[in-house]
Amino acid sequence: MRVKKLWEKGNEATFLIENVSPAFMNSIRRSCMSEVPVLAIDEVHISKNKSAMYDEVLAHRLGLIPLKTDLKSYNLREECTCKGKGCSKCQVVLTLKAKGPGMVYAKDLKSTDPEVYPVYPEIPIVKLLEGQEIELEAIARLGFGKEHVKFSPCIATYRYYPVIEINQRACNKCKACVEACPKEILVEKDGKVFVDESKLMECDLCKA
Known part of the structure; x- marks a missing residue:
């Protein structure tokens, strides 16, 4: 398991946790709120x-x-x-x-x-x-x-880390996905669509 603190402000904090299952993360969430x-x-x-x-x-x-x-x-x-x-x-x-x-x-x-x-x-x-x-x-x-x-001392939630893969061979360069992305995570450069890694954590898997 690997834990990295992404940001902290006041009573709020966000962590990136790798190499764990959703069941394990849910047990941590429930323990924080109830134990x-x-x-x-x-x-x-x-x-x-x-x-x-x-x-x-x-x-x-x-x-x-x-x-x-x-x-x-x-x-x-x-x-x-x-x-x-x-x-x-x-x-x-x-x-x-x-x-x-x-x-x-x-x-x-x-x-x-x-x-x-x-x-x-x-x-x-x-x-x-x-x-x-x-x-x-x-x-x-x-x-x-x-x-x-x-x-209950806190509110704790977890979600999957966004993974966005672009098939450059299949892309027809219409830029429709770039225009549709509400978080501006998909960007166009030199005729190709890329993922802005600095904004990746803002992705809510198109539930916006």
Whole structure:
């Protein structure tokens, strides 16, 4: 197996992996999404909710907010010395108190652990009107994507590497393929059609 990182930007990256089967790549994809533990809000205790959003919808939305995870500081609840009762070693508490008017964002969540916070602070949670307010306590724990998508740390996909071969003997130099290529990967030079290798990764096998 040969792995080459093609590019990386922020939380995204693309790799070229050679000499592996699609089944192997799919197992890697599934493992990335379902077998890597991350923190996510699992319990929400709402003491006050005067917003237009139902309690269960609010709790569901909170659970889907990605949290910064420190795997060195937290244990899986089932492996913790507290035997699943819940302690500072296997869970973290986040509180939220807000009054309208205005939009409540993920950044308004206050964590008892400064190392655990929303990855994307500008995620909107609920809009409050004048006189509306919410007050709640949320408990986050480690979990796996196979339990619930809120514990999935990433989105991973794979596809076949594009292979384009041009039969120069059969080519009648009509340039129709060059004009039809939406990614401009096929180019004409000196009366012949060639593949622009620098753009090959942009090819989506004509699903454009």
